[in-house]
Amino acid sequence: MAMHVVASGRGGGRDHIDGMKHRSDLALLHRSDLFRDLPFEVLGEIRSLASLRQAASGHVVFHQGDDAATLYIVLDGRFRSAQVTPEGEQVIIRYLGPGELMGFAVLAGQETCATTVTALMESSLLAWSGPMIEQIIRRYPVVATNALLVIGRRYQEILQRLRELSTQGVERRIAHTLLRLARQAGRRTARGIEIAFPISRRDLGEMSGTTLHTVSRTLSAWESRGLLSSGRRRIVVQDMQSLSRVAEEEA
Amino acid sequence: MAMHVVASGRGGGRDHIDGMKHRSDLALLHRSDLFRDLPFEVLGEIRSLASLRQAASGHVVFHQGDDAATLYIVLDGRFRSAQVTPEGEQVIIRYLGPGELMGFAVLAGQETCATTVTALMESSLLAWSGPMIEQIIRRYPVVATNALLVIGRRYQEILQRLRELSTQGVERRIAHTLLRLARQAGRRTARGIEIAFPISRRDLGEMSGTTLHTVSRTLSAWESRGLLSSGRRRIVVQDMQSLSRVAEEEA
DNA sequence: CGGACTTTTGAAGTAATTCAAGGGGAGTGG
DNA sequence: CCACTCCCCTTGAATTACTTCAAAAGTCCG
Numbered sequence: 001m002a003m004h005v006v007a008s009g010r011g012g013g014r015d016h017i018d019g020m021k022h023r024s025d026l027a028l029l030h031r032s033d034l035f036r037d038l039p040f041e042v043l044g045e046i047r048s049l050a051s052l053r054q055a056a057s058g059h060v061v062f063h064q065g066d067d068a069a070t071l072y073i074v075l076d077g078r079f080r081s082a083q084v085t086p087e088g089e090q091v092i093i094r095y096l097g098p099g100e101l102m103g104f105a106v107l108a109g110q111e112t113c114a115t116t117v118t119a120l121m122e123s124s125l126l127a128w129s130g131p132m133i134e135q136i137i138r139r140y141p142v143v144a145t146n147a148l149l150v151i152g153r154r155y156q157e158i159l160q161r162l163r164e165l166s167t168q169g170v171e172r173r174i175a176h177t178l179l180r181l182a183r184q185a186g187r188r189t190a191r192g193i194e195i196a197f198p199i200s201r202r203d204l205g206e207m208s209g210t211t212l213h214t215v216s217r218t219l220s221a222w223e224s225r226g227l228l229s230s231g232r233r234r235i236v237v238q239d240m241q242s243l244s245r246v247a248e249e250e251a
Numbered sequence: 252m253a254m255h256v257v258a259s260g261r262g263g264g265r266d267h268i269d270g271m272k273h274r275s276d277l278a279l280l281h282r283s284d285l286f287r288d289l290p291f292e293v294l295g296e297i298r299s300l301a302s303l304r305q306a307a308s309g310h311v312v313f314h315q316g317d318d319a320a321t322l323y324i325v326l327d328g329r330f331r332s333a334q335v336t337p338e339g340e341q342v343i344i345r346y347l348g349p350g351e352l353m354g355f356a357v358l359a360g361q362e363t364c365a366t367t368v369t370a371l372m373e374s375s376l377l378a379w380s381g382p383m384i385e386q387i388i389r390r391y392p393v394v395a396t397n398a399l400l401v402i403g404r405r406y407q408e409i410l411q412r413l414r415e416l417s418t419q420g421v422e423r424r425i426a427h428t429l430l431r432l433a434r435q436a437g438r439r440t441a442r443g444i445e446i447a448f449p450i451s452r453r454d455l456g457e458m459s460g461t462t463l464h465t466v467s468r469t470l471s472a473w474e475s476r477g478l479l480s481s482g483r484r485r486i487v488v489q490d491m492q493s494l495s496r497v498a499e500e501e502a
Numbered sequence: 503c504g505g506a507c508t509t510t511t512g513a514a515g516t517a518a519t520t521c522a523a524g525g526g527g528a529g530t531g532g
Numbered sequence: 533c534c535a536c537t538c539c540c541c542t543t544g545a546a547t548t549a550c551t552t553c554a555a556a557a558g559t560c561c562g
Contacts, residue, residue: 042361085414087418091414104403140300145388148359152358152361158406159334159366159409165413168458169550170550181272209417213552232507233508248337461519466515483526484540
């Protein structure tokens with residue numbers, strides 16, 4: 001079966017004058033969870049099936065409940081994946097950066113998207129339609145096992161959060177949340193490990209299952225103990241060890 | 252590549268005198284999430300690669316943290332999958348019945364098992380080693396996409412619970428837990444829908460993120476309102492509609 | 503420089519846990 | 533068959549961890 005090639009270009013069809021971008025996309029796909037280690041000519045083929053999308057800060061890629069029709073890989077920027085309750089409360093599931101997968105509902109054969117994904121800054125992503133993904137998997141079955149790996153990891157991650165939420169008090173939960181953020185989006189700086197994107201007390205609350213007030217009080221306490229320093233939507237963990245101790249210890 | 256056939260039989264090598272059992276295994280595999288709709292000759296081949304295990308009530312199939320080495324499908328009986336905290340508290344992830352998959356860590360390429368699985372009664376299951384599963388997937392790639400389906404569904408289920416735990420009060424959480432149990436293991440009876448296996452107040456608490464005391468009080472209240480009737484490790488939901496209303500409604 | 507958002511911190515309120523005690527059913531072993 | 537034990541369930545009362553309410557100060561942006 002022949003694959004149809006869909007032309008696409010970053011920033012509105014600049015590919016014919018700028019092959020560099022396209023080539024760096026391939027490098028990212030090569031490192032991505034889903035397409036890791038595929039030969040470059042295959043990546044080129046896969047890339048050519050994708051369409052490129054830009055998302056301004058605040059743009060919603062898809063809403064919870066939308067038909068699961070498209071698979072995305074982040075090229076650049078940062079996204080937030082969250083569940084929204086009928087009452088309008090938010091539960092943040094995770095943040096996504098370059099190389100990460102979103103919209104895997106279409107991979108898992110689900111009808112609808114389980115979360116709402118929003119761009120947190122000017123970002124870009126590659127998009128594949130459901131039928132194209134199916135084609136790709138038929139041709140390169142390793143993609144399916146890679147997808148299993150990704151979903152398996154995500155599954156373990158929320159399993160851990162479920163356990164935390166069921167059994168631990170808020171302070172430990174917030175500590176765990178911060179540790180996860182530092183691991184996933186930490187940037188080494190002179191003063192410690194900084195969370196690489198703006199994150200508010202409210203966001204932290206929505207990740208830890210608590211309120212912004214409790215987060216604020218807790219961070220203040222930690223700051224006065226020298227565990228971290230923080231400002232408006234900015235957190236630098238100074239003492240990972242002590243923070244880990246808070247996360248693990250009882251009492 | 253030739254597949255090696257490993258002889259195995261239910262109840263300790265009875266297969267040569269009892270082909271019926273083997274044949275009914277195939278019917279179950281045919282209905283299972285992982286191998287659904289594969290032709291029977293392929294199922295026979297897959298079945299011949301499995302070894303059969305019996306588990307007495309209380310037997311632990313694998314512990315959280317064990318090497319992820321084996322994939323199981325429940326033939327018969329009932330199992331509980333739970334996370335255990337260092338402090339010894341339990342969080343019940345789900346119950347598993349005939350046809351269901353457990354130990355998918357090995358499918359998802361994970362090092363260790365995320366949960367501890369225990370038999371709740373005399374049960375039996377089929378077991379495949381990691382390398383055998385890999386062989387099967389290489390030969391029949393549809394198994395990998397089926398696995399994606401299963402894990403995707405489990406993921407969504409946990410996601411829903413995470414949201415409930417983050418945003419809802421205990422009463423609604425317990426209601427949701429009961430509704431899920433009724434859906435997954437409900438048996439129609441004259442008086443209503445009965446949970447098909449023994450389940451204690453403590454179990455319900457460990458599924459809902461609360462204590463057995465709160466569960467007991469809540470069930471008592473519901474019982475006096477006619478929503479359900481219950482006894483020692485036994486629950487019959489009499490009024491699903493009202494229970495759904497409790498689960499969905501605020502206030 | 504106004505306005506919107508973020509953060510901080512106190513005080514009041516409360517949902518749910520913890521503590522405590524007693525009753526009941528099921529299995530075991532004498 | 534009874535006594536013993538071990539869970540399971542129930543219900544009150546005390547406690548508490550966290551939320552909610554409230555107000556003010558800080559910070560960014562157009």
